Amino acid sequence: MTDLEQSRLLKTEIPGPRSIELGRRKTAAVSHGIGTTMPVYCTRAAGGIIEDVDGNRLIDLGSGIAVTTIGSSSPRVVDAVRDQVGDFTHTCFMVTPYEEYVAVAEHLNRLTPGSGEKRSVLFNSGAEAVENAIKIARSYTGKQAVVAFDHAYHGRTNLTMALTAKSMPYKSGFGPFAPEVYRAPLSYPYRDGLVDKEMGTNGELAAERALSVIDKQIGAANLAAIIIEPIQGEGGFIVPAPGFLPELLRWCRDNNVVFIADEVQTGFARTGAMFACEHEGIEPDLIVTAKGIAGGLPLSAVTGRAEIVDAPHVSGLGGTYGGNPIACAAALATIETIELGGLVERAQQIEKLMKDRLGRLQADDDRIGDVRGRGAMIAVELVKSGTAEPDADLTKRLTAAAHAAGVVVLTCGTYGNVLRFLPPLAISDDLLTEGLDVLAQALSDL
Structure with missing residues (x-):
């Protein structure tokens, strides 16, 4: 692992000025058929953190869509x-x-x-x-x-x-x-x-x-x-x-x-x-x-x-x-x-931590219709309060709020109403808990 500090840090708004400039270059050079989840440009990543070109450190709950399972730039x-x-x-x-x-x-x-x-x-x-x-x-x-x-x-x-x-x-x-x-x-x-x-x-x-x-x-x-x-x-x-x-x-x-x-x-x-x-x-x-x-x-x-x-x-x-x-x-x-590294067992530990926390959120907020998944592959399905009707708009706004706060999360689902979590197994419990804290606060604010 690199010496990348394992803590969330926002030095600028998301995206910062260097990412905005790179975004302009992307628009001019890259096919518009390529979309991006977050308009920030990575310079380093390790453990549970992604660092962008503006020096912001983001909590990674996406693992590059389940690719960097063992953490990015894993030493071996x-x-x-x-x-x-x-x-x-x-x-x-x-x-x-x-x-x-x-x-x-x-x-x-x-x-x-x-x-x-x-x-x-x-x-x-x-x-x-x-x-x-x-x-x-x-x-x-x-x-x-x-x-x-x-x-x-x-x-x-x-x-x-x-x-x-x-x-x-x-x-x-x-x-x-x-x-x-x-x-x-x-x-x-x-x-x-x-x-x-x-x-x-x-x-x-x-x-x-x-x-x-x-x-x-x-x-x-x-x-x-x-x-x-x-x-x-x-x-x-x-x-x-x-x-x-x-x-x-x-x-x-x-x-x-x-x-x-x-x-x-x-x-x-x-x-x-x-x-x-x-x-x-x-x-x-x-x-x-x-x-x-x-x-x-x-x-x-x-x-x-x-x-x-x-x-x-x-x-x-x-x-x-x-x-x-x-x-x-x-x-x-x-x-x-x-x-x-015992990473199969680590995934089981992550499941317990995430389901415990998300389950408590679900008990207090009926907009969380379902919490599901296994290991470090967990999701919440968001619905309109008092119903089971998919709420894609809430999902989009919640995701945007998490991104603005420096937490990388992804969405999925046929109805666009599922928030998915794919943290690297190298993430610490502290970072994972902090990421979920940010999510809970954003959901409350919305």
Whole structure:
């Protein structure tokens, strides 16, 4: 870790003058299709703090959207990357391979749920890995159709936009999309429970609803894969009711359908387990990982049952940069940091601290409709007082107030009314508590 002081400090208003000037340069030079959550420009980051170009120190409750899980500029990652850059930066694994790629695959095969023989293949981004998981499933089954779920987010490439549920800002105006993609109802305990209490708590019942749609509208004979986030990310940090995922997996095994778990946001200790599937005791056929895999460097993977991952013909999978040696070195250091640093247990501690505090807030303020999530992946769903109607405006104003006070928070959800928290596991309890204090004060002021 750098010597960056782990305390919040506001030297200027947010944004400060140097960030404003950089914002002008961005407007002139960068596509207007790129949005930013906060108009501040980072110069250093470590632990639970981001420092901007004006010297402001912000509490980081976003981790670069769940990427810097072990903290930005984590010492082992910094050292591993420096060493690898000195050795070589690229050869392309498909031309002259190298040990670092193989070692990452070995670790993924060891760490992911499932005791049978496994294989892994490496890529650059979550979306790229999702697309390749679909390719693998189609190759293995000889079938084409794919089912994703309500509120799902799987990426911004053409196929992954088709899998993603939300139109704005991810899909609008970018079609036509890849064919043979279908959608089924998710288990959404908070909203399901408003209509049917049993549906809100009984995951098997919610799975029956989804499988009925799948049977009627697609049919198992045509279906290559079901893809699902064990805890939804952009969709609102929705944790399905217990039994939902196991029932879907059972049906897939009975019908020669590949079960793909998209653990891009939930993987690598984020949820208080190495992978979120472990909370439900399931062993997916394929697991897609990215984000927290390499301490901030671009890397992703598909890992799964050997017979499935080996199904594509030789050279059917790959890519010029997939499994870049620098990213692989960072991944090996990240995995070592998680395991030696007890970061799975740290995520569990963060969950307890956050849920205790947010639960007390919810008891005093009926605008907090739901508090949910696991580990260091926690969300509050905001509603209009006395109702369950989503309040996107309150969410926007609360986020703006937190940002102005020097706390980085993110929003999500189909209805734009979910505040999501993804603190780095390296954050201190004091910083985390202070960030929640700022949020509570802002909510009270509003």
